[in-house]
Amino acid sequence: MDARERLAELVQEKGGSLAGLSRMLGRNPSYLQQYITKHSPRKLEEDDRRKLASYFGVAEAELGAPKEKSYDANQEWVDVPRLAVDASAGPGAANSAESPFDSFRFSRKWLREQGLEPGQLSAIRVVGDSMEPLLREGDDLLVDKSDRPFRDGIFVVRLDENLLVKRLTSQGGGRFSLLSQNLSYPPIAVSAEDIELVGRVVWKSGRL
Structure with missing residues (x-):
């Protein structure tokens, strides 16, 4: 499963909306919708990816980060x-x-x-x-x-x-x-x- 599919899955599991999450990141409300459906941007900015991984409690690698930079969902x-x-x-x-x-x-x-x-x-x-x-x-x-x-x-x-x-x-x-x-x-x-x-x-x- 690629990062876009995983993000859409997390939003469905946890509730909320892509527009709300985009605003949480300080972005335009359509930011994450365009990321998922139009592949624009091509990948999430590192800071946005980190915030989303922390919000959902998952590893950053699930949202497209290299494993060596990945937030560990089991960290202390x-x-x-x-x-x-x-x-x-x-x-x-x-x-x-x-x-x-x-x-x-x-x-x-x-x-x-x-x-x-x-x-x-x-x-x-x-x-x-x-x-x-x-x-x-x-x-x-x-x-x-x-x-x-x-x-x-x-x-x-x-x-x-x-x-x-x-x-x-x-x-x-x-x-x-x-x-x-x-x-x-x-x-x-x-x-x-x-x-x-x-x-x-x-x-x-x-x-x-």
Whole structure:
């Protein structure tokens, strides 16, 4: 299987879109579609290939790298992309770009112990004070985008084009409550059709 076929297969297995991955690379939305269908570019740039291999948790050789330069999917550390978006712990923040600008490095062993898949993780920053004292403005959140059975917890959700971080609880019958830790903010009642679950918050970093 060549690199183009393997990339298309990975996208199908993991979900998402070629346009979204292209934006993650900081490229035109049609970049990867043209790479796969029109062979333009002829091969992926080394930095793009490395980011995609890290995102999917595969060896770079599967995406066309020489073996001596290949990212090893079994290596000790994993780079999780930090996205240039904010999750609002407040009234809501609109986000249009979701491009990585940096990364956090995690132990592959630790991620495995937590049941987390590297390719399903990204990190975003908190803005606002509605989740204090649990989450503070400037904290970075590790978000698991895996498709898992729902259980109450802290989630990043999209509501009316705004990205929020809230405690999400089920009220039954397809109804949910978005709860803030800061009691100055009232609960928000929503239906399943009103929100998009971006991912579950599984870790945070922040200054003392």
